[in-house]
Amino acid sequence: MTTVDELARRTHEAFGRVRSDLEDLVRIPSVSSPAFDQAHVRASAEAVAALLRDAGMPQVDVLEVELPDGGKGRPAVVAHRPGPDGAPTVLLYAHHDVQPPGDPAGWTSDPFEPTQRGERLYGRGAADDKAGIMAHVGALRVLGDELAVGVTVFVEGEEEIGSPTFTPFLQAYRDRLEADVIVVADSSNWKVGVPALTTSLRGLVDCEVEVRVLGHAVHSGMFGGPVLDAVTLMSRLVATLHDDNGDVAVAGLASRDEADVDYPEDQFRSDAAGWTATASPAPARSPPACGRKPAFSVIRPRRRPRRGRRAPATATSPLFVVQRRDQAGHSAVTASSTGPPNIPEWTACPSTRTSTSQSTRPRSDVVRAGTPTFQLLESATTMTSASRRSR
Ligand SMILES: [Zn+2]
The missing domain is CATH 3.40.630.10 (Zn peptidases)
Structure with a gap:
């Protein structure tokens, strides 16, 4: 042998x-x-x-x-x-x-x-x-x-x-x-000079979401406030995807316990091209967690006004994406090809009727698919075994 x-x-x-x-x-x-x-x-x-x-x-x-x-x-x-x-x-x-x-x-x-x-x-x-x-x-x-x-x-x-x-x-x-x-x-090396096996990787699901707003522009001096523009609505929708700790707040995505690997935070920051951002509290995105928890990435947000109109576009795709938030603050995104029954299209957007106390009530936000905006990444595991005890 x-x-x-x-x-x-x-x-x-x-x-x-x-x-x-x-x-x-x-x-x-x-x-x-x-x-x-x-x-x-x-x-x-x-x-x-x-x-x-x-x-x-x-x-x-x-x-x-x-x-x-x-x-x-x-x-x-x-x-x-x-x-x-x-x-x-x-x-x-x-x-x-x-x-x-x-x-x-x-x-x-x-x-x-x-x-x-x-x-x-x-x-x-x-x-x-x-x-x-x-x-x-x-x-x-x-x-x-x-x-x-x-x-x-x-x-x-x-x-x-x-x-x-x-x-x-x-x-x-x-x-x-x-x-x-x-x-x-x-996949990447765990660390230069340290043999390792990647035993599983995060999967990826992506979708394109376009916010549906008014069919024509209205004057902000008259209607601004109760009627929100598409960019604001999209920002609010994106903001519901994470809680205040930076954790994904969408129910039903799999997480696992922290990996038993030694990955110091300063090393992680260095590997992430010198990442120094502080927008996310460290515990939610600590290095071992980043491969063990789900993540939402929002890519290529864009605003595409209709020709000759100042209001952002409405969508033509038949796919509806319905996003809900419960009392505990968890949100869930589901898709339907038949649209959101019994939810009038623009009254279902957050805060379009009233600007007060919406955040404490269950609500539904309706958007339509169309342009690339969300990318959903659902996690599994990452490094284990060989890299663990090799230092
Ligand atoms: Zn590749």
Whole structure:
């Protein structure tokens, strides 16, 4: 049986080639956003396929699914190597597409020319997630023929745009992706120099919400006060999502006990790009809690006035989102495609009838979906095990 020392020696030996192959992948600008040339995404899929063939995977294909509207998903790479009879199959996941490079002025070196500064390799995808691909490829190289399991590798090409064809892809290639356990190489290091396993991640649900207000503008000198504008209403709605401690105040989302890991607050602040904000009291967002509790993120709020009107727009989407708050201050958001029965559209908005004592009464706020405004993230667990006692 191969010893840990022997594996460490082989890993050390393999590292130079793993790194140079990573650099070659980073040089392919595989931005999956439709505004960019998708030939590069195809090229990176082919490059990943070649690496997997070279690593001894006998069956390697670049696959995509067609959508009913004729559109196609981004190319994914699926590879398989059978194990001994009756052995379980391990699926290794990563993605080969990357985010757009953004403003060139924000880079100190070419985003698609990997550059070492200090002990870090900089370049778009050098970490997320071409390093994940090379972690899998490196493991296959090091373990060679000694694997006692079947291995399937799935490297998708559209993770950074929300995997729009993920579901049809899984349906189309269900048999080829069947596995007993999945290893995802697409998350951060717990800490430099400390080996760790991420055992679960927060899931994500998002929705678009548009506040419905008046059909036309009214004079604020006459109607201002009792009639609130859309931005104010949205601000009030967003404010109900958290309590005064900064905890999410939406009932029904799962939380877990604090993780048994050592993550000092100053380290957390440093990792969060020098975060010093004090808007949230520390206990609610203390580092161990941030992966164990649900979170609401509000992204891309925008005001879109109707053409020729000063009043913010009404919505056209058929989806209603109804938000309620109970006496204890908990709020819940539910969606309905038929609208809020018995709730007149604009009288249901908070404080549109009266400006006093609304906050102590149960109430319903009605908004309609339409523009991206809310992103709901529901939590599970984060780091455990290996990182715990390693200091
Ligand atoms: Zn990623």
